[in-house]
Structures are given as structure tokens and as C-alpha cells.
Amino acid sequence: MSTSLILLIILIVGLAAYFAGRARAMASSKGKLSALHSLPGYHGVYVAIWAVLPAAFVLAVWLLASPFFIENSVRSALPDTVKSQGAATTELMLGQVMQVANGLKRLSSDELAAVTSGSSNLREALAAKGVPMANAGEPYMVEAAQHYNSLRDGSRWVMSLVVLIIAIAGAVFAIRGISAPFRARNRVERVMLGTLLVASSIAILTTVGIVGSMLSEAIRFFQSVSPSAFFFGTVWDPRFSAAGSGGTEGQFGLLPLLAGTLYIALVAMLFAVPVGLFAAIYMAEYAKPVVRGIAKPLLEILAGIPTIVYGFFALVTVGPFLRDISAQLNGLVTGNYVNFIQAQSVLTAGLVMGIMLIPFVSSLSDDIITQVPRSLRDGSLGLGATRSETIKRVILPAALPGIVGALLLTASRAVGETMIVVLAAGVAARMQLNPFEAMTTVTVKIVNQLTGDLEFNSPQTLVAFALGITLFAITLCLNIYALYIVRKYREQYE
């Protein structure tokens, strides 16, 4: 029986259990619905849960665990000549056995008999059925494959039976428990709570898993490059990981990348913060509802544009524009038409990233500004303050912690931004202060180190994980600090 069929059967049992539970509850109410503690539907759901959940759980565990046991059994049945050749060969042979087992299922009984007796070539017989084999195959493989197949089929039948029995037993158990005062509603509520809990723990566990895998790879990197050389190195020159090039180890200095990241983020923030903040103040304080209704969604469309599109925009429009205009300016002043802004530069990347960040700044700040109670505005206006005095002296100071929090959240986005800088910032890892020159960022280098055909055992690729975990740590700190500030601010008005 296939897994989906079993699932379907479980669901049908569940459905039947639902109606049975309902009917049972109706019957025990003796025609008076109010005599029941819970509505009949709850009793139905309760019984259905008992029918489906334990069965599905056993099914899942069985499906996960059984291959492990079957493979163990097959592995121990392999001839000693194979096992003596080490773990790698054993695994390879096991893989072949499974391949054969897969193929054997497609053979007719005649062909199967021919193969087992050795009268026909195993490799050719399987190839005819579309199952390729790496070598001619050996007689013990057929034997092991048959063993494997029989184990698998047996396991499947037992599983189907067990799961079905559990489903029906669960339903019967639950139905027997139903009576008028039975609190099915509360039980169902608890299952709902459990479901929600599982959903949120999946999200959290995924984060933990990602961090864990990054950490383990980063630790492998730090085994070949010392942490001090990475964190305090001023030269980024990873070289290539050519085969056997043990002597030409690159230099993995984080500082030039970090400097570029922070510099570009700074330029972006310098651009985005005033524009975004002023836009937010206009939206929150001055705009008439009609204007606000139109302008705010328009502004937020900016946030929906994929960052790669911003990257194009930087590469094709902003970069060349800045380059040409700088050439013109230079020509007007010195007579020498040489551009002093590179097409790929800190300024280009920062400017375009700033545009991307405007809606984040404005939308977050807008929310915070509108949260300032109206009574404070009235109080200030009632004392004869003008609108802008009220904003400057009362509203912004009151909203400041929240706005700082919003800016920190925005900064963490700027630091982690990838596609814009990949296209607009350049790849030159250097430490300098001229915003018109190209610099590079942590994210760009992660992309660089991980593109192409690579093996994940050289420091040249593993450095990407070290970079990633560093970036993660920076943005995490920014986010935590921002949330802390925002939360502290909220308490003021509650």
C-alpha cells in the first residue's frame, strides 16, 4: 500500500469518526442540545483528532525509522569480502544493492528467475528496464536486493496494518469517552494550542538550525585560518583554490569588507533618513486623509520592488549618470573632462540603497509618530504652538526612541543588503574614504566566493560562512537593540 493511500484511509477513518462522534454526542444529549457541555461538532472533531493524529504520528515515525533498520539489516547481510573493504565501499555497494532492488521490482517473474539463476546478465536485464548500473553486478547483490525488497514489503504491510489499527482504536477509544458532560471543547482547544506551538517552534528551530550549520562551517574555516587573521586582517586576497596549491594560501582580512559594508550603509542612511523621516512627518501630520490614502501606498510600493531591480537601476541609470555628470562638472571647473565618480562606487550603491530604504524609514516612523497620543498635540497647540513647533518640540522628542529603533532596523537591512551592492558597489576590497571609488561589502564577497563550481572544503569557500555568521551577528545585535528600544518606548503610553 502506498503512503498516500494509507494517508487517505486515515483521513476517511477520521471523517467517519467525526460523524460518529457527532452522532454519539447527539444521542447522549437526548434531544436537548444544551445538556451537552460542548456542541456536537466539538465531540466530532475530538474523535476525529483521536483517529487521525496518533495514526499519522506512528506513520511518520515508521517512514522515517524503517529505512534505517532495513539498511542496517541488509548491510550486515553483505558478504565479508565487501565489509572488509571499509565503510566507504560498503556504502557504495549498499547503494548498488538498492539500485538493483529497485530494478528487480520491474522485472517479470520469468526474467527474475533468469537473473537469479545467473542465466541472464543482471546489468543488461536492468538496463532494458531503464535502471542503469555502474558495473556488471555480482550474484550476492541479487540476493541482498531480494532480501531488501522482502524486508521493505513486509515493513510496509505491517505498517499499514498497525496504522489502521491505531486509527480505528483511537476513534473507538474517543467515542467511548463521549458523554453529555464531557468537555470536548476544551480538549480540542488544547490540540489547537499544540498545533500553534508546533508551528512557532518550527520557525524557531529553523533559525537555530541555520545558525548551527553556519557556525559549524565557520569553525571548519577557522581551523585553517586563525580568527585574528580573519577579524583583524586588513587585506582581502583569497586567491583561488586550485588543486594541490597548498603553498599559495590567500589572505582573508574582514576589515576592508566590513569598512565597505558600513560605509555604503552609512551613505544609504544619510540619504534615506532625512527623506524618509520628512516624508513620514508629512504623512502623519500634514497630509489630508485623501492625500495620505494615495501617497502612503505609493510610497510603500517602493518597498515591494525586488532589490535586484534596484540593482539594475543603479547599474544602468544611476551609475552612468553620476559618472557622466562628474565628468561634465570636472570639465566645467578644470577643463579636463575626466570623471571623478566611478560608475560603480560607494556613492552609487549608497544612493540606490537609500532609495530602497526610504519606505522602511517612512513607514516605520509614520507608525510611531501617529502613535503619539493626540492629547499631546492638542496640549501643545492649545498653548499657542504652531504645527512645526509642536512636531519639533513635542512629537519628535516623544517619538524619538521609537524612531531610533526604526532607524536601527533599517540599518540592519542596509548592512545585509546584497543585490544592489553586487551590481553597484564593485568588487574591489580596499579600505579608503573616497565615496566616488568602488568598495565592496561582506555580502558581495559571499556571493563571489560561492558562485561557480566549487568544493566545500577549502578556506576559499568556507570563508563565506565565516562572513555570513559575522554579518548575522551584526544584524542580530542591531535588531535586538532596536526591538529593545521600541519596546521600551511602547511602555510609555500604556
Add this chain to the structure above:
Amino acid sequence: MNMMSEAAVEKALDQKMNTVPFKMIGKDVSVYYGEKRALFDVNLNVRENTVTALIGPSGCGKSTFLRTLNRMNDTIDSCRVTGKITLDDGDIYDPSIDVVELRARVGMVFQKPNPFPKSIYENVTYGPKIHGLARTKADLDQIVETSLQKAGLWNEVKDRLHESGTGLSGGQQQRLCIARAVAVSPEVILMDEPCSALDPIATAKVEELIHELRTNYTIVIVTHSMQQAARVSQRTAMFHLGNLVEENDTDKMFTNPDDQRTQDYIMGRFG
């Protein structure tokens, strides 16, 4: 008025109210919120150095009328005011009038205490700084002290002027808001249910304060409490469904009103 002794002022006030001159005159005042009309041709005059109480059931327009007196309704987009309101014979809705200056002359205290999230000192100096009432730090200190004294708060907060105003108790916050309004040296103080968020003890303190303030200021107070209106005011105006029902001396209003609706409201038959 400042030249007169306090006792003389009291005496003058206790004379027949009708002899006290008008500070603000409202003539045919109507207010619209969008299509909805909230006030219908209200004619109500506010007498100088008098506490005028506006009473009436919820939604009767008393707060709306109060807010027309310093044009706080301007902050509501859909609101429109017709008719004429004068302050010392000057039309406050005249286009040449600076609304900012008007609000400095006609201060306001709100229903919920709304101190700014700043220090007590900064709360009081907020208005004077904006209007340039003080040149030096010493001037500001003086304003803070006298304003807090007038609001009866000085002794409670003089040692912690630089702590946050939001850390005070509700009653103290409301008196801080009164001090803040007083600091601008207004001529008229509008109070929109100033005690509705306060406990009885704090209420008593604020009422006492209102009583003292009237020697220097003209006060208009909106209240839901008839007892409060009777305790603090000399004149009372009764609103109902956007109309001014009756305006009279408080004593007469609560003993022998002219209008049946006032009688009913005061007796608690509706509202």
C-alpha cells in the same frame, strides 16, 4: 484689575453678575462637522473674571462650543465654524488674527491630563519659550515658580522640577497642565472636563484652584458634574442637542431655572 485688592475683586464679583463686563461674546455660533451640524446659532457671552460652567448631556455641543473659543476646532479637518466670536471686541475668526497668538491669550486645559514627556520644568517653560516671554534663565525660573504656585503645585514639586512630568499622580499632572497654561499668561482659560479623570481628593484640589484662579483669569469650564458646576461657577450655561437652552447665574440655575429642560436635566430626568 490687577490694581484692585483681592478682597475688592471678590466683592465686585459677588455683586450682581449682570454688571460684570463681557470678555468674550459669541453671536450666532454654529459648528459643522462635515455635513453634520453640531451647534445651532449659539449666543453665549463670557463674563470677565468669572467662572462660566457649560453643562448638558453628552453630545450636546458644550465641548464643541468651548473649542471654538480658542479655535482648537481648526485642528479637525472637516470642522467649519460660522457666526462671530469676539475677544475684547476683536473677532477671533477674522483672517488677520494669528491663531497662535489667540491660543496664547485663550489657554486650554484638557479632559485627560496631558503633560509632555519632559521634565516638570520644561513642561511649564514650553509656552513661555515659544512665545518669547522670558529673556533669561532667571526669568524662566521665576515664571516656573509663580505658575506652579498659582496651580498649587509648587510645594509638592519644587525639589524635583527636573523629573519627568509624566511621573506625577493624575491630580498633580492636571495641575501641572494648569500651571503650563497659566505660564503663558492667558486672559481666558478653557477647561474641558478637567476633573473627569481625577479622584475626589484631586478633584477638590483642582476645584479650589479654579476658585482662586478666577481673580486673575476668565474661566470657562465644561463639566458633567452638576455639583461641580454649582461649586465652582458663577454663571452656568445649559446646552441640549446643539442648542443653548439657558444661561443664568449659577445660583438661579440650580434653584429656579427658567427653562423646563434645565429643570429636568438638573433633576436627573435625562442625560
